[in-house]
Amino acid sequence: MMEPVITQDVQTELDRHAKKPVYIHLETTNGAYASHFDETFFSSGAYIRNAQLEYEHGKITGNGPFRVGLKTAIGWVYAEGITHFEKDGTGRLLLAGHDFSGKLAVALQISETPFE
Amino acid sequence: MEKERHVLVIFPHPDDEAFGVSGTIATHVQNGTPVTYACLTLGEMGRNMGNPPFANRETLSKIRKKELQDAAEVMGIQDLRMLGYRDKTIEFEDDDKLTNELAAIIDEVQPSLIITFYPGYSVHPDHDATGAAVVRAVRNMPANDRPKLQCVAFSRNCEEEIGQADIVNEVSAVAHIKIAAIKAHLSQTQLMAKEMEEQLKKQDPQVMARVHNERFWTYPL
Numbered sequence: 001m002m003e004p005v006i007t008q009d010v011q012t013e014l015d016r017h018a019k020k021p022v023y024i025h026l027e028t029t030n031g032a033y034a035s036h037f038d039e040t041f042f043s044s045g046a047y048i049r050n051a052q053l054e055y056e057h058g059k060i061t062g063n064g065p066f067r068v069g070l071k072t073a074i075g076w077v078y079a080e081g082i083t084h085f086e087k088d089g090t091g092r093l094l095l096a097g098h099d100f101s102g103k104l105a106v107a108l109q110i111s112e113t114p115f116e
Numbered sequence: 117m118e119k120e121r122h123v124l125v126i127f128p129h130p131d132d133e134a135f136g137v138s139g140t141i142a143t144h145v146q147n148g149t150p151v152t153y154a155c156l157t158l159g160e161m162g163r164n165m166g167n168p169p170f171a172n173r174e175t176l177s178k179i180r181k182k183e184l185q186d187a188a189e190v191m192g193i194q195d196l197r198m199l200g201y202r203d204k205t206i207e208f209e210d211d212d213k214l215t216n217e218l219a220a221i222i223d224e225v226q227p228s229l230i231i232t233f234y235p236g237y238s239v240h241p242d243h244d245a246t247g248a249a250v251v252r253a254v255r256n257m258p259a260n261d262r263p264k265l266q267c268v269a270f271s272r273n274c275e276e277e278i279g280q281a282d283i284v285n286e287v288s289a290v291a292h293i294k295i296a297a298i299k300a301h302l303s304q305t306q307l308m309a310k311e312m313e314e315q316l317k318k319q320d321p322q323v324m325a326r327v328h329n330e331r332f333w334t335y336p337l
């Protein structure tokens with residue numbers, strides 16, 4: 001079950017997955033209907049599923065919603081707006097940010113095996 | 117509503133049928149017409165997770181699969197097919213592969229009527245791409261063998277450009293089934309269904325008209 005972020009718990013999981021080959025799901029979205037409901041709204045989003053990488057260290061910061069950064073040998077992974085987390089049954093770290101109506105707005109997930 | 121031999125519904129997301137087509141489906145089922153529903157994805161990239169969230173990005177597909185099966189049962193659909201594509205990727209699939217897969221289903225089911233989205237007027241890229249693939253598959257058939265093709269459209273500009281819907285199905289007799297089908301997609305419709313039911317109880321004329329009339333555009337093949 002996704003729960004409101006407890007930074008120490010998330011940090012422990014970020015540390016646990018560091019310096020290992022991992023699979024990343026990273027996503028931002030405001031939904032395909034955003035511009036349909038509000039013509040002045042500029043719809044955008046991106047996702048990458050099963051990017052394989054290894055990060056040297058990861059950190060969660062902020063006072064909520066939170067920010068998460070993973071530093072790799074030659075670059076970065078970054079997500080902003082994180083509100084919820086879950087360490088799921090298979091040991092994956094699922095991080096998500098839900099907007100004020102509860103809709104998913106951002107997700108960053110780390111797994112040692114590929115996502116389905 | 118005209119009696120059909122077999123109805124084939126093709127949509128990309130679980131719940132695409134709920135608001136605009138479930139009454140029509142339920143009516144066909146009550147008329148004794150078999151209905152096949154081919155759903156391309158499991159809506160795994162949906163944004164509604166419940167509030168507080170009871171789903172996450174990884175469990176959403178399983179939850180929505182179950183909701184789709186429940187909705188199909190509510191509507192009385194015997195033949196539900198989940199085609200295994202991924203949400204938000206339909207427009208990037210190989211066009212011919214998609215066309216051929218849908219053509220094979222059409223060939224097997226031999227529908228007298230196909231219901232899908234009107235390409236170009238259905239807002240979500242998956243909707244437009246699915247409708248376009250169905251149109252390609254039907255156009256590849258000899259003219260005499262083609263089923264009727266009725267499309268759902270709801271973009272802002274649709275009536276300006278393609279006119280008024282030429283088919284309006286009055287489905288008040290199965291409104292309770294329609295509400296139950298909408299509710300079956302719990303993760304996506306939680307808030308909306310509740311609001312809608314209350315407005316219906318108050319007999320809000322706009323909401324009643326929206327729930328009781330399902331609009332389709334015959335596609336010019």
Ligand SMILES: [Zn+2]
Nearest residue numbers: 129132240243
């Ligand atoms: Zn849809």
